[in-house]
Amino acid sequence: MKNEFALLGTLAGTLISTGAWAQVSVQPSTDERIERLTNLVEQQQKTIKALEQRLNDLEMVGARGRGVAGGTGNSAEGNAGGAMTAAGVPSLAQEASPATPGATAAATAATAASATSGSDTPVVGSDARETQQQARVQSKDLVYQSEHAPLFERRLTIDSGFIYSYYDRRALSLSGFLALDAIFLGTINLNQTKSYTLTYDTIARYGLSDRFSMDFDLPLIYRNTNFLSGGAGGSASNLSDATLSTAAPGDISMGLYYQFLRESGAAPDVVGSIRVRAPTGRSPFGIKLVPADPNNNNLNIADQLPTGNGVWAVTAGLSLLKTYDPVVLFVNASYTYNIKRSVSDISSVQGQVTPADVKLGDTFGFGGGLALALNDRTSMSLAFNASISGSTQVTTAGVTQTVIGSRSNVATMTFGLNHVITKGWSVSAAIGLGLTPDAANYTVTLRFPYTF
Template identity: 55%
Template sequence: GVPVNPPVPDNSGGGGLPAATDGTGAVGQTQKAAQPVRTQSEDAVVQNQQHTPLFEHKLTMDWGISDTYYDRRQLQLSGFLALDAIFLGNINLGETKSHQVMADLDTRYGLTDRISVDVDVPYIYRHSNFIVGGAGGAANTVSDASANSSDIGDVNFGLYYEILKETNSLPDLVGSLRVKAPTGSSPFGIKLQQVDADNTNLVAPTKLPTGTGFWNITAGLSVLKTYDPVVLFGSVSYTYNIARSFSDISSVIGQTEPATVKIGDVVQFGGGVALAFSDKDSASISYTMALEPESQTKAPGGTYSKVPGSETTAAALTFGLNHVVNKHLTINGSVSVGLTPDTPNFVIGVRFPYTF
């Protein structure tokens, strides 16, 4: 009935926290005891939600593939109102269906027990189908056109710092700084052409972009707290998009329009909860919203003017499943459902982080 190891005295400082964290002697043992013990599935949630390696690991190779589907319909009116009640002209229904398949490799390396870096390299395949009525001058006759593109996407780099390590009373707090480079093909200057000679309403791009065309910097903060078997998490971030000059932003064939473009800076926030229902399996649900103000353009020597209709509000609900295969490999699956017109209809993805 006598313990083999006597209890370690509490050498804590203010607030009951250990006075030192060197991991040796009584003080280090006290801090270790104060940190909650996570299951393997809870560790997978931490790694997936904070997008960082577990800091005690040195190298993680995270490969993933996702399919993003977008379907939008738009009523097109070409004419005028007579007597404020009767519309004279053409009424057409336009529809765009788009699939974007992205495969990426995110390589993460833990420099210390609090600092890690990563680089994410995506490759994107896009297919879009454009359907518009008005073929042969009849509103009920439609014609369509398709476009495909595949290329590298925008490569991004990240730096993570663990501000607070989770204890029984404090959450895990991680700050991040990410930089995205415009390595993908730009959407500006892509020309629209008439595809069907019998339908002047149907115009389609000659190719599809795989990048945004801009450098941006994102500063973020994520928080996570474990209440076994529940994990609560949340995050907030601010993305600054750097203005860039383009030699041509016009979509009209034979027309060149140089301009400087500044897209709106994005504020994103969200949160969710994960439930570990076994040592190796967990499920999660989260909500994310991103707010982006109107974009602006400026002709050479001119002043900025807003782009009408460019303000967006994107919100999505994401459901995830995590399975720990072994101490090295984890499988993370997710389904994201768009809640606003500015959000894709759905995104289905699966990731395979492997930790060495």
């Protein structure tokens, strides 16, 4: 036995001596090793960046239910990429320790096993990277949800928030004629209307499948309007004003969304929608005008403010979205058909009742914009939206008349900011600036969507 141990010791000593001699004979110079390590580091950094970018894109697409079948496909492709990195690029440990091939082989095998083991073998720092990636996905999903369509894979989302709109309108009415092209003879009526509307609505979204979703919107509206009029007795210095406010539910609506095409390659994400609005708010028809000041017959105001359109409406829309990380581009178009309705009273004169059929003008809307991810939790958006409505027609006693001035063109430019607070809970803020006389002067929106 001792002889065997001695023989093994002699053999080991011979192998070590031979290995040491071979190491010395083939050992490269220090400059060559530094240059080789530098090249390997650059090569590994390029490979890691490419794989991280690919993994981010796949996880983002998978989280929206678009482009991939599910989490299994992402894991398989990510594992294959990890195995390729381990096999295709030598590790720094292997280059730095050429004299210990056994340890290098073990480290390489452990790296490959870690890359291909999936969730069975956790990687150091993987939880932090997963949390960061999830936040980044949520940041882009806020834009996706607010500008394009619901997130189909999310089972339930409660989106509640406030919308504040301010209007300021001025009008000068002259009823008379010019004498000698310089002197006006007649009555003067100066009108100014300042109005703001505060809407609190709650939207419940539910994903029926990976392509089909629905939502329900319930708004509560508070309106406050101040009327200012001058020209009593033909004098512009005589002013009268009155303030009217009301609070009531608005028109509720329900929408259905279907994803026709999922974003992949050069193809955009295409979602179609149909929405039905019910006239549950206070109708604008039959509201009577009353004098606000007995000394000024120029100022007549409504006895109450409406909170709804008064008719059923159906809206069909189409929305397209394309991601060019970190930029998201989106466009949309819609058409709203207002259903003709018979009302018991259309007159605004006190003591007078006039039944009529009312057909509000249909509306064509379009818009587009872009969103930019500022970091892993915050993104900003810029959008333009416009809607063009036709004239309203009223039929009384078999005679159809077009309401003068009922056509409208509303255009707004919106600047938005989205931020992820915690997982599933986020905040979205936006300010819209009116670009046409029919649009609100400005609109401020603050929403808090929460996903279960």
